[in-house]
Each structure stands twice: as structure tokens, then as C-alpha cells.
Amino acid sequence: MSWGGVPGWRSIASGAAIVLLGAGLLGGAFILSGLYNVAASSNHFDITNFIIRLTLARSVETRSMGIEPPPDLSDERLARLGARHFALGCAPCHASPSTSQNPIAAKMYPAPPPLSHAAEEWDAEELFWIVKHGLKFTGMPAWPALERDEEVWALVAFLERLPEMEGRDYAEFSGTGGERSASALTFAPDRALEETVEMCGSCHGDARNPPVHPLAPPLAGQKEAYLRRALSEYAAGRRPSGIMEPMAAALGPSQIEAVAQHYARASLSPPGTSVDADADAAARGQAIAMNGLGEDGIPACRSCHAAETSGQFPRLDGLPAEYIATQLSLFQSGVRAGSAYSAIMAPIARRLSKEQIEDVAAYFAARSPGDGTGDTAGSEASQ
Amino acid sequence: MIRVGRGGLLLALAFAATGCSGVQSALSPSGVEALTIDPLFWTSTWVGVVVTLMVVVVVAIALYGPKDWRARLGGNWLVVGGGIVFPVVVLTGLFIYGLLVMQAGALRSQEAGEGTVTITGKLWWWEVIYSGPNGEEVVSANELRLPVGRAVRLRLLSDNVIHSFWAPQIAGKLDMIPGRVNEVVFEATKPGVSRGQCAEYCGGAHALMSFYVVAMEEAEYAAWLQREAQPAREPATPEETRGRDLFFANGCGACHQVRGTEARSLIGPDLTHVGSRLSLGAAALENDPQAFARWIADNQHIKPENLMPPFRQFSDEELSALAAYLDSLE
């Protein structure tokens, strides 16, 4: 029994090295020759397709582990907010219950799938992950503002409802009712102010309707300088938002000017639907807003956020509590940091505890938008 | 009577008088406690020098001395004599002297000290509260004014971390500890300006937490306190008025107090008479209009981590109007 002995690890290793080297050389030659066809007009082999789909499915499933959906995912208002973004940002490629796929998008490879049944195929957290991060080599983009998870969830909330939706429901949901098609829902530099404002109002509400969701604050009566700055910051990408950035970017300087003026002068919109604030919280919030908390280094909110102060400081009265709390946490985490003003607000926001944020938000939300005049910090300390 | 007002000139004078480097020196005492510590310090220093020289000489002899000298040194007597008897004698003397100085300080602090000043260590500045001519609280910051020849009792507090209040020319340091009140009696012996600094590491901008001590003749001090107790002066020029409007429109009153206006918050230093102080930002900058402008827009570079946010939104014109207003608050 002498077969020359079992091969030692040395010969195994050198054999493996030769094979690897050979494969590498062949592969390199193939790439450099240009023989591979990258055309979108020609399909993958079935096996290639299989591997790509498996990789994609596995990647999404693994990467979305540990993501926690927010408790209000089934909130209809959230879905409505998402629906409006869907109509503008997703439907052109993916189609919608009331619109068909753009023929150009249909020739992408892979073609963007219709999303009517996406929620059946993927879990909420998987949808969230795909919407937030996009998919390589498919044309699916990542969310424009990766820091704004709550916006992504709005879209997921909508996708979760999409499977049960008929064309009519969809139109109502996304505010594209009537004869307007989705393509009408874009800004154009020459668009008239009324149309632009109607666009804004579709989320932020108008004289008749409240905002679709607290994250889209009512704008009427807001200070003009602040509105102008907010839109410019969105447009320039200095204030991250996947929803507002593309909107604001489509507006020209003169439109921004006009929109800001319009809202600053607009008569006040009806209060939001969620003014069932906790009275104790509002009272605690009032103490902070009026007098600050000296021992924590927290100044009175109303020292700046009042009618007579600089137009750059937004009015907060009557803004939804969710909106205020979200913005404060964006200041805290350094997401809203793109301007000289956020440099002032951010350190103060960081001194607030979670409870204090909720109290202050409750206080401002409970006030009616007209209250703001004539009272700066301290003047109603006895109130 | 020279009006103690504008910082730069007076500081320059003070530096000239104390030989330029002595404003924060424990070696140029001008307060009663510092003056009693000084001779104790020098005595112990000279004892130390003599002891060190003695050791050096003995070692030199032990190394290179003639044989019989060395033989004499090399015994137990040297250990007992040099290591026990000599130190016991010298140290007993020094210790008694030290106890005498301590007891003198204890007696002084029990008996002396009218007119209390409450100083609170903040992050990273000093709140200074005098009791005014009518017993009212007069809030100021980052500067301690003392009447020459009168003992003043300081109450030292902190509402955050531990600081230590040290004005080397006047007295030794004493810590400011949350939950405790420490008292020390300060008595300046001659008029002049000296500087002090936080001596206990208090995080972040500890290195930039200083203050000035201004010792003034009694009459001058009384006049100053009278003025300090007044509300702020109204703006006199259009620029100052514009500055004041900017001050309020931009929410400065959220943290600062200017008595006589609606700005009443004590989160940051009181600004009622900030224009008459010797420095800005707890002695981080000299006090002049440019410094105000720099501080408002760029304080996080001048004094990193300080609790005031930077206000970068102002144009140059707005900044100088604001600075003009603040500078006018004398």
C-alpha cells in the first residue's frame, strides 16, 4: 500500500493557489476583452437572476434585523402623508392604482415593479430598509435625507395600506383626486402662486382643511423671514428632509418669496385635530416657555419664539406637539444643524430632557395660533 | 476721584504698577491673608534651601571627603541626628509658625467681615452678588470690587460642579462645593487691580474661568456700589438704540439680565453694567466693542464649550450696533 503517501498540506495549498491564480487570470481576461454585454435590453441568465434575487432577499432580510416600527404605523394620517410623497416621488416609475407606469421607466432593467403588493412580499421593517437605503444596480434611490426615519415610516405606512386600495381610494388618499394626474403635482418655475400654494396645502392644510399629519405643520400666520429661510435651507440641502428637499428645490427664488409672503399673510388655518394635550404637561411646559429653567441652563422659549422678536425665529403657538417634539429631537441629534440659527437652538435643545420636550410641545400645541402677540418671556409668569 | 471705568487703560496701569507679570502672583500680596501667608512661605522656602544645601554638602563629603571625615559621618549617629533629631526640631518650629498663621486667620474670620458678597461658581464664570446701599441684591459678574482697609466676607457657592475661588494677591483659595457654603474674609490693603482664576478643575473651559479683583478706596467703592445698584442706562445714540432692539429681538434676554428692561434671566452673566467691567467672558477677552462683537459671533472658538450659543446670524453692521449698546451699559 504505497501510493506515495497522502499529500501534505503544502502540496494542497500550492495546488489551491495555482487554481485560484488561474481563475483570476481568466476572469481578468474576460473583463478586459469587453465580451460581457451590459445592455439593459438583454436579460440575465436565469441562474444569474436567481443569484441576484436571492442575494437581494437575503441582504434585505438580514440588514433590516433590529429595526423597530413606530407605534403609530397604522395611523391613517401617517399613511396619507406618505401617499402624497408616493404620488410625487414613487409613482412615476412604480405606477400607482390610478396611474400607469411611465414608458421610459418601464424599460429600465430591472423594471421598477408595481408596488401594489409590496407589503405582502415584504415586512414593514424590510420595506423601511429598502425605501431608506435604496437598492444597488437597480436604479432604486436611497431616501434623500437618511437622518429622517419618521418620513420613511410615513411612506411605509402608506405601502402597508396600498394592497387594499382601489384607484379612487388612492386618489383621495394622495390628494390627487379629480381630474389632476400625478404629473400635474410638480412645481414649475412659471406656475402661478395659487397652484403652488395648493400644492403646499395638500399636506400642510389650508383655510378649509387641517394638515394631513402633524409632521406637516400648518403654515398660515408663520413669520415670513422664517418661512423664506426654511424653504431656502430645504432647497440647499441644509435642512434635511426627504419630502421637503425635492419640493423646495423645485421652487425658484421668486416663488419662495411669494409662498412665504402668502402664508405670513394668510388667515389662520383651523387648529389641528390632536389638541387633546395633557393639561399638566402643558402647565409644566408653560413654566419652561415663560421663565426657563435656570438651574438647567434652559432659557425661556418665548424670549425668542414670540411675535415681536426677530422674524427668523418661528412662531410656535398652535403647532402640533409631534412636530415640535420631532424638531427638538432633530436639533438634539445634530440633524438640524445647517444654519446660524440651529447653532443657537441645538445647544439649548440638548439641555432639555425627553419629558421637558414633551411638556413644552404640549404647551405650544395647546395654544391657539393667534395667542402669540404681545407676550414675551416672563410677562405672563403669573398666568 | 478717578472713575474706575474703561478696562484697558486701568489694566495697563495696574500691570505697570505691579511689574507687568504680577497681577495673578501670590508673590505680590496686597491683601491681609496673603500678607500673613507670605512671610511663612518665605521662611519655609529658606529653611528648605538650607536643608537642601546641607544634604548636598554632606553627600559631597560622604563621596569625596577625606577619609577621617567620611569615617565620622558613617555612623548611626548621623541617621538619628540628621534623620530624627534635626527634622523634629526644625519641623516643630515651622509647624508652630504655621499654626500661628492659621489661628490668626481663624480669629480674623470669626470677628471681621461686614458687607457680604455672595459669589457662585458657574460653568464657567462667576456670579457676584453684593448687597447694595439699601440692602438690596446687586447682581454682577466676573469681577470682585473691594473697599481698601475693610474686611469683606465672601460666601462661596456652586450650583453645578466644584470650583475654587482664588485671588492670589488677596488671599489663598477656597473651594465652591455644591451643597455647601464656604466663607472667607477678604481685606485688600491697597488700591489696585489684580486677577484671580478658578483653581479646581471644573471640566471644559476651566482654563478660561478667571476674574478681576479691583480694590478701591472706601469712598470710591461706595460711589461705585451706588452706581452698580442703578438700573441700566438708556441708549443714547441711534446706533445704541438699534443695538438694544437687536438685543431684544434676538432673545438675548432669555439668558441675560439688564436691570431696568424686561431682560431678567440669570442663566448667563448680568449685563446691567457690563460696559464698565474690565473683561468679557470671565476674563477671556479685554472689554472693548470689538470684543463684544467677537464674543457674540464667535464665543465657541474664544471659549470652547461655554454655555452661550454662537450668534452668527448678525451682519457686521448689526454686530457693531449690538456691541455699541452693550458697551454703553456702564
Place this chain on the structure above:
Amino acid sequence: MTAPSELPNKGPRPPGELQELERVWKIPTGFRLISAVNNQVIGILYIGIAFLFFLLAGVLGLVMRTQLALPENDLVSQDLYNQIFTVHGTTMMFLFAVPVVEALGVMLLPQMLAARDLPFPRLSAFAIWAYIVGGLVFFSTIFYDLAPKGGWFMYPPLTLKEYSPADNADFWLLGIGFIEISAIAGAIEIIVGTLRTRPPGMSLAKMPVFAWAMLIFAAMIMIAFPAVILATMLLEIERSFGWPFFSAEKGGDPLLWQHLFWFFGHPEVYIIFLPAAGLVSMIVPTMARHPLVGYRLIVVALIGTGFFSFGLWVHHMFTTGIPSLSLGFFSAASMAVAIPSGIQVFSWIATIASSKERFRITTPSLFVLGFLFIFTVGGVTGVMVALVPVDFQVHDTYFVVAHFHYVLIGGMVFPLFATFYYWIPAFSRNMLSERLGRWVFWLMFIGFNVTFFPMHIMGLLGMPRRVWTYPEDLGWGMLNMVSSVGSYILAVGVLLFVIDLLLRFRPTVENSVDDPWGAGTLEWLPTGAYSTRSIPFVQSRDPLWDQPNLAREVEQGLHFLPGAPTGGRETIVTSAVDARPQYIIRMPGPGWAHLVAAVFMAAAFLLLTVKMVTVAIICAVVSISACLVWGWKLDHGPGGGKVDIGAGIRLPTYMAGPRSHAWWAMMVLILVASSLYISYVFSYLYLWIVSPEVWAPHGSPALPGAGWPVGTALLLVAGTAAMVLTRWLLPEPGRREPAVPLLLALAAICLVGASLAEVWAHWSTGLRPAQNSYGAMVYMGSVINLQVVLAVAVLAGFAIARYLTGKLDQERRVNFENCALLYYYAAGQMLFGLLLLHGFPRLAG
């Protein structure tokens, strides 16, 4: 002169004896080297890592000096500077100074005592590995902006969550955790080593001064470190769970931290200095070729320093507003501690003066002379700061920075370099270069003084410590520049030393340079991995001088225990005072369990710091299991019978009871635990004095009824009785006694039950730990008890397992005794705790 007839053994030795000794003590090679436990191997590793930390922290020092060279410099940002000075101080004190002197103990003590190894070789190795992993991770935080920035003293409230919200401060607590563990492990090792493994005939009074110094060093660690262990526990608990020990608004007091920290921190300085002084006391006589003058007085000085150093802690707190008479007491003690230092200085001078011929000027003696000068200056400024009024001015200024660098670098680093030059020949094929050595010395000496002398003046001119920048017009610029230049000179000196080390240091155990200085102590005997060929019979303090043939006799195996009669590692245990041989201790060889235990313990701590709790717990379990595996093999039992060590002395190879080294180690551990508990009692009473208004029954819920403490006490008494009964019932070897495991389990259950009952009693009154400082202190008592209870429970389980496998009986009972000793202590501590927590408020309220 010793006549040959008086030698313990006769030559020539039988063939194979030496080979057997070599086989038993063989140092593992290749990657298995890391499993080695021989003191020379782990000693070099220990010193090397500690020295690495010295270099790293030194570089941080250079960065600080560079930043401060110019006024208003912005080379280093404020935040980074705050991190750097914190890491510099922490690393120098905790990761360099204490470890390096312990390392010297591990390295030199067995050699000086001619023991074959330290009594618990794996314990040292365990401590060292934990220290290496933990230390490196701690230091690396400076590279990713996670380093602590509260100063090495970490005063709360600055270090509480409110002012230091990030994990930085927790890394400090972690770093210190490792040094606490390894220091206490080292202390146990050193106390048992110096008292029980001396060679026959070396009575306490003949012990080398370094051994005395290490003995007192270890005793000081036992008293001082528990205070800082408690302090770090309190701080971490307040940071994590909000128990208000240090928050004034809930009845805590920031000064409690300062008391606990400095009760450790001041002795710490002497903990570092005493061994260094001990080393100097070894080098000076050699260079003088004359026995140390005033040996007795030096021992007095060591004992005196050991005690007095515990009476100084408040001199770090002279400016906190404590009553002046209290300051007076501590000023007096600070004066008193100067006398022992004076004694030592003059003793060395007298020895130098009595040199045969003249005192030899070699590199080690240069470092010793430099040390004498620098240390004298540091001592003199020490007396100045001990004067309370002077301290009011210079406290927390650069004067103090100058003072303690004179004391620490002068008192410890210069002797350390002397040590390197002096002792490296005992562990290396080559000596270090005498020519380069002189350069090293002069660069370091000049550099040191240029760096630190101007700091005295800076401080007097008003420059506070821990400032990252200073304004130009205060006149500090020139002095700072000079100081910075000096620091670079100092650094060049150290660099030259490192080069010398790389060029000439070649570690070896067999082929070292033998006694190049003509010294008189045992570490210069010819050695191998087994230490000395035979263990010498010692008749004087400088045996190599007074017993001229000793080296040859030892090498020929004519002294005690020339072989390895039990076939394993072993050394002679002698009586503590007169050093009469008592028994043979059998010691473990290379192994992996302690290594696994150390690495996983380090991992557990680290993961806890970064809040990965689950993985941390897994690592902790692995670590504890490894400890159990390690402990299982330690008790060899009396099977080895008696062996002949020479001179007709036959010694047992197993010992239980108060003579055994395990009993001594357990007693040391109990002393450490009790010292921790005393610190706790102090803290409890201290907070009561500060805030009596939060104490029960007025400021907190009324105490639980008297039935609770009485019932708990009865449980403890019952458990203790069960433990005593077990000792009586332990069967003869080979017999069984089923009551033994049952009683052991019963005792453990009583103890655990008592500790839980105590927690529940207070909980049921509605008292909560986060409520106020009283509540925090009450539950803290249980936290401390639970630590001991947990240890007892593990030991009891271990003893039961030993019994069930037939490894526990009347003779072979060390495992049981360890458990019982700790049990009695735990019961005692808990009974005292009941008196304090239930009795005191009733008395005071």
C-alpha cells in the same frame, strides 16, 4: 566561616537530580510561552508592559508641554487636552507606577528570598494578563475621543452623568478596576511570599530591605485600595442607577468621594515610593561595599511611613472648607511623615560615607545620587505644602505639579532606572552600557530639573493646574518655554535608554551575568529556571559577603532541597519570624485556565462599559468557570508524604490549618474585605453627619420592625453553627459522611437567605435606593454583603463538589477551610451591618 560539615546536604549530588529540576521548571517555548508562570518570565512581561505605559503616558506629557510652550497656543484643543492630562495622570499612577513596583516584586522577591517561585504563580500571571488587556484598551481610548476627561482624581459632580454624560468616565472606572484587581492579587502574593517563603535561617531581621519595603507596600495596598474600590463602586452605581451618594440635593456629598479617593490616593504615593526606597537601600550598600548603616532605622522608617501615610489624606482637601483644627491634625501628620524620609536619606548618606575605599560611581549610583537630590527638594516642598496656610496659596497650582513630580519622578522613576541598570545583569546575557548610561543619566537629570523646577515659580505666579492655555500678559510664557525645552531633553534621555535596552538587553534565565557589582544578597546567586540549584541556609543579612563559599555550595546542591522530590514544582515554606522550615508547598506549572479567566474577565468589564450586557455576562461566566477549573487542580492533597530537604529535616508536602499558605492568603483577603467594609461604615456615618435630615425615621420611611434584623441574625447564627458542625464531621480519609454536603448547602442557603431578607426588609418599608443618600447607603450595605456572599456560595459549591468526588476529608481540607473562614467573616460582617443599619438610626433618631 561555615565549615563543610554544617551544610544541609552532602555532595556530590546523585546524577539526574539537576535534570529532574530542570524538567520540572522548564519554561514553555514557542506560543506556549504565554502560558508560562515562572516569575522571571511573567516578571519581564509585567515590567515591559508597565514601562510601555510609562513611555506612552510620557508622550502625552510631551504633547502637553508642547501645547503649553507658548501662550494662547492652539496645537491641542481644549477637549483633547482635558482628555490628555486625565489619561497622563491615570496611566502614570495606575498603569505604570503601581504595576511596575509590583512587577519588580514579582521579578526580584523570589530571587532575593531564594524561593523557587512566588507561592501563587498563576495568580500573578492572572493579574498580569488582566492588566495587560485592560490597560491597553483603556489607553487606546485617547485615540478615538473616548478618553475620560475628569482628571485622574475624577471628582464628582463633574464626573456624574449630568456633567459627563458619555462613556468616557466609565472607561476610567474600568481602567482602575483592573489595577485594583491586579494590585490586590499582587498584595496577597507578596505578603505570603515575604512572610512564608524565605530561605531557612533568614529571620525577619535578616530580610533584605527591599523585602521589608514590599511587605509594607502590600500591607498598605490592603488598607488603601479597598477605599478606592468602594469609591469607584459608588460612583459607577450613581452614574448607572442614580443612587445619590455624591449629589448634595439628595443628601449626598461630593466631599465623600474626595475623602475615599485621597484615603487611597495619598498612601498611593508612598505605595509607589517605598519599594523604590527599598531598591535604593539595596543598591547603596553594594556600591559602598559596606552593609547598610541603620538597618533598624530604615525598617522603622518604612513602618512609620506606612502608618503616617494614612494620616495625610486631608491635605489634598485643605481648601475645601474643613474646620481648621481638623486641618491641623493632618498638617501634623504631613510633617511627621517627613521624618521617616529624613531617616532613610541620612542612612544612605551614612552608608555612602562608610564605603570601603570610596563609593563607586556607576550608572546605578548616579541615578541614586540624582534621586537623593531630587527627592530632597521634593520633600522640602512637601513640608511647605503641609503648612496649611502655604497650601491655601499653592494648592492646585503648578507649584504642586512641580512638587509631586519631584517626589514621584525623583522618588520613583530615578530609582527605577537605577534598578534597571543594576539588576538587568541578573536577567540578561549582557549588562547595559555604562557609557550610554551616563548620558542617559545626565540628560534625564538635567532635563528633569529644567522641566520641573520652573513650575514652582509658575505656580507662585498664579498658574493653576489643568489649564490647556494661558494668556500672554501674565508673564508665564518664558518659564513655560524653558520647561517645555527641558521636557524634550528628558525625553531624549529616556529614548537613549530605550536604544540601550534594544541594543544590549537579552533576557535569559540560565546565562545571566553573575554578580557584576559584587553584591551581598541572594538574587546574585547563580540561577536557572528553577531559581537556585539548592535553597541556601542563610546566616546573615548579606549572605554572599558573610558566607563566602555560598554561591559554589548552592550551585553544587549542598544546601536545602536540591532536587524536586515530589516530581513537581515546589519550594520550602518557613515560619514567619524565625524562618524555620515547616513544609513543602507544591505549586502549579504553566497553564491556560488563568489566562482564559483573565482575558474573559477583561472582556467582561470592557463590554459592560460599552453597555453590551449580554455578551459581558457570557464572558464573566466563562471567566468564573475558568477560575473553577484552575482551582480544581490546586489542592494536591497529602498523598506526597514527607520529603527530606537536607540536614535530616523531613517536611510534609501538604498543610492545612493556620500554618498553610492558603490560610494566610485567605486571611489577607479577609483583611481586604474588612477594610472595604470599614470604608463603607465610614461613608455611612459621614453622610449621616452631613445630612442627618434624610435619615430614618424622620427623613425616610421608618425602619423595618425589630423582627427582621433579629430573624436575619438568627439565620446567620444557624448557618455559622452548620459550618462549625461540618468541620467536626469531616470524615477520615476514605470514609464518607453524608451530612457534610447537606450541612454545607444549608449554611450557604442560610447566608444567601439572610442577605436577601435584609434587602427585602428595607424594600418593604418603601425605602428606595435612589430616593436619598440614606436609602442609597442602606442598599449599598447589601451590595457589599452580596459580593462576599456570592464568593462564599461559589466556594461552598466547590467544597461540596470536592467532597462528592472524594477530594475533601479531615486531612485534605484546605478547600473547606477557605470556605469556612470566608463564611465566618461574611456572617460577622453582616451581623455588624444589621447593628449599624437597624441599630444606629434608632439610636441617633
Place this chain on the structure above:
Amino acid sequence: MAKLEEMRRPEQGTKAFPMLLYLSAGPLLWAGHLTFVYMAHTAICALAGSPAAATAVLLVATGLFLLPLGFLLFKQFRLARLLGLGEAIEDRSIYDGIALFANVLSFVGIAWSGLAVAMLSSCVLGR
């Protein structure tokens, strides 16, 4: 010089603890004194608020601690006997010397604390 012969005789009892006690008797008294005066001063000032009582108690305590120490300085062999340390212990004179000088140092330490009590007012913050 010890004889090899003696190595065969076991040490009489465990003398380690008495010996350590003998060598550190003085320093232990010093430590006891410091603990007592520091705690007594703090406690009397906090609870009774009486400086005169504090000074009196501390002076008496200092005297009471110096007394046994003074006795030890002259009659330390009595302590050695009490602890069961026989004359036969090797190098007995060295231990005696160590104990004696340790007692001297402790005496100085306690006396200095006493000096502070005598010269400084009690219960005063002192600044």
C-alpha cells in the same frame, strides 16, 4: 549566627502576629489617636456645637494616648513579654530597636497633633 541545628526545631507557636503587633504598637496608638481626635472633633462640633468641650476632650484624649506610649518608651519589654515574645527569638535586639524608634516617631506625631489642639480654636472654619 543561627546554627543549622536550630533549623530542626520548629518555631514556638505562631509568633508572626504578636511580632507585627510589637513592632507597630506605637504607630497603632498614633493611628488610634488621629482617628479619635478627628472623629471626636467633627462629631462634637456637629452635634454639641461646643468648642470648649471639643478642646477639652481632645486634650484629655491626647494625654491618654501619650501615657501608654510614654510608658512603652521606657518599658517596652513588658509589652514583649505580654505578647509572649521570649528572649530566645533570634535577633531580638533588632526588633527591640525597631519597636523603640517606631514608638519615638509615634510620640512625636501625637505630640504634634496635641500642639494643634492646644493652639487652634475648635469648630471654626478658619478662613
